[in-house]
Amino acid sequence: MKKVLTIAGSDCSGGAGIQADLKTFSAHGTYGMSVITSVVAENTCKVTSIHNVPINIIEDQLDAVFTDIEPDAVKVGMLSNEQVIHAVAEKLKQYQVKNAVIDPVMIAKGGCALMQPEAHEALVKEMIPLSYLLTPNIPEASEILKMDINSIEDMKKACELIHRLGAQNVLVKGGHFEGDPTDVLYDGTKFYCLTGKRIDSKNTHGTGCTLSSAIAANLANGLSLEQAVKQGKDYVTNAILYTTPIGHGHGPTNHFYKWFHN
Numbered sequence: 001m002k003k004v005l006t007i008a009g010s011d012c013s014g015g016a017g018i019q020a021d022l023k024t025f026s027a028h029g030t031y032g033m034s035v036i037t038s039v040v041a042e043n044t045c046k047v048t049s050i051h052n053v054p055i056n057i058i059e060d061q062l063d064a065v066f067t068d069i070e071p072d073a074v075k076v077g078m079l080s081n082e083q084v085i086h087a088v089a090e091k092l093k094q095y096q097v098k099n100a101v102i103d104p105v106m107i108a109k110g111g112c113a114l115m116q117p118e119a120h121e122a123l124v125k126e127m128i129p130l131s132y133l134l135t136p137n138i139p140e141a142s143e144i145l146k147m148d149i150n151s152i153e154d155m156k157k158a159c160e161l162i163h164r165l166g167a168q169n170v171l172v173k174g175g176h177f178e179g180d181p182t183d184v185l186y187d188g189t190k191f192y193c194l195t196g197k198r199i200d201s202k203n204t205h206g207t208g209c210t211l212s213s214a215i216a217a218n219l220a221n222g223l224s225l226e227q228a229v230k231q232g233k234d235y236v237t238n239a240i241l242y243t244t245p246i247g248h249g250h251g252p253t254n255h256f257y258k259w260f261h262n
């Protein structure tokens with residue numbers, strides 16, 4: 001069985017963060033492990049508070065995993081501040097991590113900052129060069145590059161610029177545009193425009209976490225980058241489609257739709 005690690009925040013309501021990641025890993029037949037960076041008190045409506053795990057405890061978790069079990073892929077999600085970014089980047093380098101899928105999580109659905117704005121520079125300098133794949137949405141790519149992104153051409157330009165910042169491959173997700181969403185994948189030479197079906201649903205809590213985790217699991221399972229991303233997108237689409245409303249706000253997706261759905 002392939003092994004996949006998530007380094008991310010905990011969402012107590014179960015739809016995003018570590019909880020979404022572990023469910024996604026299991027649904028892909030991989031063995032999931034988790035290093036928790038922050039404990040987030042939140043539900044489908046709002047974020048209440050954030051507790052950042054002390055740096056030495058994050059480092060100890062990473063050492064505990066890496067000295068015993070070598071992951072076949074690593075997904076990185078919520079990193080709250082510059083100190084956390086630095087600690088995680090150093091460990092990824094120390095253990096020569098392969099297949100690092102990095103989701104530059106900045107803001108939760110309701111608008112709460114999950115990464116301090118002052119840390120964006122450290123994200124660019126320290127995490128982007130360690131990315132096998134970086135998966136920003138449009139606002140995140142705009143923030144990373146300080147540029148407006150209003151079209152597919154702009155998304156392609158953003159991919160190129162982020163690649164130049166050191167990410168081996170880049171997936172700019174187009175879900176924030178109207179209509180059927182097109183994501184642009186760039187591998188340093190070729191662009192792949194991947195258009196999905198827009199589903200009219202408010203049950204989209206944790207979709208970014210779920211996509212990056214599905215891609216990491218697919219890479220661990222030996223899929224090519226293009227197939228890992230395409231199948232990851234299909235997985236998220238179905239997880240949105242086959243969920244039932246849970247909670248009073250943006251409900252979670254159904255990570256196990258393949259086995260259980262109405």
Ligand code: PXL
Pocket residue numbers: 008009010011016017018040042077078105107108109114206207208209
């Ligand atoms: O989807 C972004 C995200 C990442 N990590 C944690 C979260 C969320 C969104 O709610 O809670 C822990």
